Amino acid sequence: MPGNSIGNFFRLTTFGESHGSAIGGIIDGCPAGIVWDEKFIQSELNRRRPGTNQASSPRQEPDQIEILSGIFEGKTSGQPIAFLIRNLDQNSEDYKQSEHLVRPGHADYTWKQRYGLFDPRGGGRASARETVARVAAGAIAKLYLKKFDVFFSAYVAAIGPIELPETEKTWHSPQAIDADPLRCPHRETSLKMQELLAKSISE
Numbered sequence: 001m002p003g004n005s006i007g008n009f010f011r012l013t014t015f016g017e018s019h020g021s022a023i024g025g026i027i028d029g030c031p032a033g034i035v036w037d038e039k040f041i042q043s044e045l046n047r048r049r050p051g052t053n054q055a056s057s058p059r060q061e062p063d064q065i066e067i068l069s070g071i072f073e074g075k076t077s078g079q080p081i082a083f084l085i086r087n088l089d090q091n092s093e094d095y096k097q098s099e100h101l102v103r104p105g106h107a108d109y110t111w112k113q114r115y116g117l118f119d120p121r122g123g124g125r126a127s128a129r130e131t132v133a134r135v136a137a138g139a140i141a142k143l144y145l146k147k148f149d150v151f152f153s154a155y156v157a158a159i160g161p162i163e164l165p166e167t168e169k170t171w172h173s174p175q176a177i178d179a180d181p182l183r184c185p186h187r188e189t190s191l192k193m194q195e196l197l198a199k200s201i202s203e
Contacts, residue, residue: 010028011027013025014134017129018127020087023129024083026082027140030078033078035143037143040142042065044135045064045136046063047135061088061089064085065085068083069082076140083136085132087129153172153173155185160196162189172185181194
């Protein structure tokens with residue numbers, strides 16, 4: 001399938017399916033000598049973990065990263081970094097009744113058109129589960145960028161018609177963002193978003 005790899009100098013190739021044994025990645029082009037901070041990488045993965053609020057999947061995954069290569073004596077070696085994140089809470093039986101249905105809002109139809117088949121078990125490669133490898137790679141890239149005092153901050157600015165006030169569309173600290181269940185740094189807006197989500201889920 002095209003689209004398994006992203007990046008040029010720092011290139012990530014991901015593999016695995018939502019209901020396979022694991023999701024993983026191979027990073028090519030990561031410089032040597034970066035101090036390895038697995039605690040930081042795990043903290044980034046924990047931020048993405050499902051089952052933490054009403055807006056995420058109820059699936060419970062520990063998302064513990066396993067490094068297979070590319071780290072030597074506590075630093076990146078300059079060789080490809082290969083890692084695995086095992087799937088421990090997949091239940092394919094949940095999809096048995098809909099295994100022949102093309103579900104709206106999923107990639108089933110486009111997958112079927114392109115490949116002649118689709119994986120009904122959580123969407124296979126088209127599942128948001130695949131993004132766990134991207135988060136891991138992003139965390140590794142952040143370790144490198146810290147050397148240059150480059151930092152990132154991202155938050156939820158809108159859900160449907162509910163949007164942050166223009167005055168709030170500015171830099172917010174990661175601590176302020178993570179303090180909110182939807183990672184919206186404006187309390188009043190977040191409460192409206194939560195009400196909208198609760199209503200949508202009930203429907």
